[in-house]
Amino acid sequence: MKKFLAMALALVMVLSLVACGKKDEASVYYLNFKPEADAAWQQLADEYTKATGIPVKVVTAASGTYEDTLVAEMDKKEAPTLFQVNVGGLKSWGDYCYDLTGTDVVNELAAEGAVITKDNGEIASVAYCVETYGLITNKALLKKAGYEVSDIKNFADLKKVAEDIHARSAELGFDAFSSAGLDGSSNWRFSGHLSSVALFYEFRDNNVSGMPATVTGKYVENLKNLWDLYTTCSATTGAALSTATSDMSEAEFGQGKAVFFQNGSWEYNNLVLDASKGFNMKAEDLTMIPLYIGVEGEEKAGLCTGTENYWAVNAKASEADIKATLDFLKWVVTSESGTTMMAEQFGASPFKAAKPVENIFCKASDALIANGNYNVDWSFIYTPGTDDWRAAVIDAISQYTVKGASWDNVKTAFVDTWAKEYKEYTAG
Amino acid sequence: MKLKKKDKNKTALTVIFAIIAVVYLLPIFLVLMNSFKSNAAINLNPFAIPDGESFVGWANYIKGMTFGNYPFFKSVLYSVIITVMSVALILICTSMAAWYISRVGSTISKTVYFLCVFSMVVPFQMVMFTLSRTADSLGLNKPWTIPIIYLGFGAGLAVFMFVGFVKSIPLEIEEAAAIDGCGPVRTFFLVVLPMLKPTLISVGVLEIMWVWNDYLLPYLVLDRTEYMTIPIHIQYLKGSFGSVDLGATMALILLSIVPVIVFYLTCQKHIIKGVAAGAVKG
């Protein structure tokens, strides 16, 4: 027994002796968020290593598991030197964010504000892509139905057009909206993106910039306008929506069975470029229009343009690694290969040297802004306890849509869950 | 008369089971069917049999095996290495440990046994972060070292099952071996292990399924730039905007099931043989 205990003890001691990681050279380790960009990142990393001799390792977190993966990887001897931190992550990862003030990658930014700053003024992370969402519109189909994009200037117009198309859907061979799928694969389109529009108007009224402790849900009633259109002027209604997936909705639009599809600029690759998807839509047939929810003055609304993808450099990495990482970032946002890759994978990016975008949706956003329309900011990035808040909202929306429960529940979820999550967020 | 009735009953039973079996297989058939359909067709009508329009031949399989820049065959190779090494290690080590535990009724063996039983009620998520850190700091993040983690985390179930069966082996045989001058090592490998064969196979099958299909442990522990396994490979077919390449996913799932089914079918004979042999001796 004694012998045994001694052995067990020795073992535990060996275990507790965490071997200290000593590395002989500087290296970069990027924990990538987007699985679809994995191959491009690997290629870029190889190219950089070939050119400079500095090893760059890119590991991609599987979809939906970034936080878990980051926790596990950050605990390892060779932790990521480059990772993603958005507003919601600042609280938990702020200490790990190297102050980027004055670094090349920040100096390369074309516009101010594309960074997240900590309370003490340090720059925690820097945006690397700018994305846009709204109602993706098939202009060709719209024309077939006898309308132009310019006919839709506010919610009333949209309603008229959509209801007309839906009424004639049998004859036209297509419907107004692709399925507003509430399945987990794309319900963030509504709990995150659509509800963000209501948050935006509320924040604008109250001059909110940052995470408020409570929200009033003043415009939740307006969301119902658009949501009712989504779920009535569509081939998919009722219970079928609760399980309709992202791909299903995309396929309906891609195959020309729907005129409108609420989604973002990232869809450009799938709809137009990626031949393996089989849609091969023509860029000139597509555009994106604002999300109209029936708010005063929304004729001047633009698209929802913003980002939640920010790079942060691990402050706890070795000095050499931090430097190597910053050098790598500078190269990514300035070099020919880097900027090409960024433009191809992410569309618009906020850097001076960014390549002009091909992405038709980003262009649509720029055009509206140039026309004097206001940008509908990404207010959802300020959601405390994002997962739970969105879950509550989407559940209330599902109950309303499928079981005919009251829309008031959506407002309750909006307001009460926000307050609760904020309390938890600040308490933790 | 009685015999006839029995025969009738048996035929009826066979028919009933045949029907249940067909129903039972439907979900797997669904995967097979959809692995030959285009993504759009899977989404819009998952239950439809592939027709001229939705049938895409081997395209999903080709896509599944070639997407990304990590070669699929390497994932298969590492999956095989990890599974074979882990299961072999688990079977040998835990059967020995189980024998020790059942034959030596000391405090140590009881403690170890209870710890093992305890470990079975702990879901992996509970230790995932601490385990991945431990594995990393001990360098157990390679396909040839990760089996130690599997042995450790899987020991509970295996020890538990082996102990249950070792107890049913009559002690006299081992005593006879001991009188004949067999040391414990020879007794174990020449006398006990052969008697454990059916259990070895049952436990082996269960452990193979676990390791082969396991996703989270290798995902957290392995250095994924160099080593991937099939389940990890499949996860990368999911994009960050909720899009899933369903066709390719179905194809890869099917590919990953095939080796296990083949293994199981081969093993089934051994199970029967092993049990039959045991029955003759008993």
Added chain:
Amino acid sequence: MKIRKKSRDAAALNSWLVRRPIQRMVWLFLLPTFAAFCIGFLYPFLQGIYLSFCKFRLTSDAQWAGLSNYKTAFTDPSFLHAFWYTALFAVVSLLLINVLAFTVAYALTQKMRGANLFRTVFFMPNLIGGIVLGYIWSMIFDGILIRFNTSVVMETEYGFWGLIILLCWQQIGYMMIIYIAGLQAIPEDMMEAARIDGASSWDTLIHVTIPNMMPSFTICTFLSLTNGFKLYDQNLALTEGRPFIQEGGEIIKTTEMLALNIVNAFTSQATNRGVGQAKAVIFFVVVAAISLLQLNATRSKEVQQ
């Protein structure tokens, strides 16, 4: 060395002839497994218990926080709900899976035509991982429920029974194998004797087969109980806890089971994963207690037979 004669355990009546030599080789027989067990389970697990008393983001930056995590966990209504829901689920699945698996195993060992084929078929679902199973089944359930204009995520009952069906489908084959091994291990002469005595097949089943099967029952009931409690992948893929009930900002995910609740606590409280860890420890203590009671109950029957 102490001699423990009082032990009731059959194996503890071990012969010194066999025991002593084995005991001397503890380093060969027990130590490798135990060492790996320490690395792969015990050390991470103990560290987990320690962390449940800490505030931490990464396991390497923990700060002692006393019992505050436990307080948070015990006052979390979603955790309490998940707890009772999981307990109910575990019991129902335990009963259904074992009754069905035993029935199937019994039928398949009655020299039935095609028994081998059926055995393979019933076992097949085990070859597919949990997440995939969840997706396949939600496709099937929704395909059916849509005809009634509803879906599996709309009602708590659907989610519950859906998960039960899924788990039965997956695990009956697994348990069946163990039962078949147990059935085939019953000495033929015992059955023969029963038959000569003129016992009906029902009597044989009750008085010969089942008592001889107690080790298999112990294993199977224990496995299905712990599997029921530990269920995660299938729960996540099938319902993600939907539908929810909201009360004053508290969300109760009505079909969320414990493992999922714990993991959600890890990710939603990013600055303090200690709450999740505390929930995990509570969960562990309760499940361990229940399982031990169950083991003792069935094991004692083994000895009596």
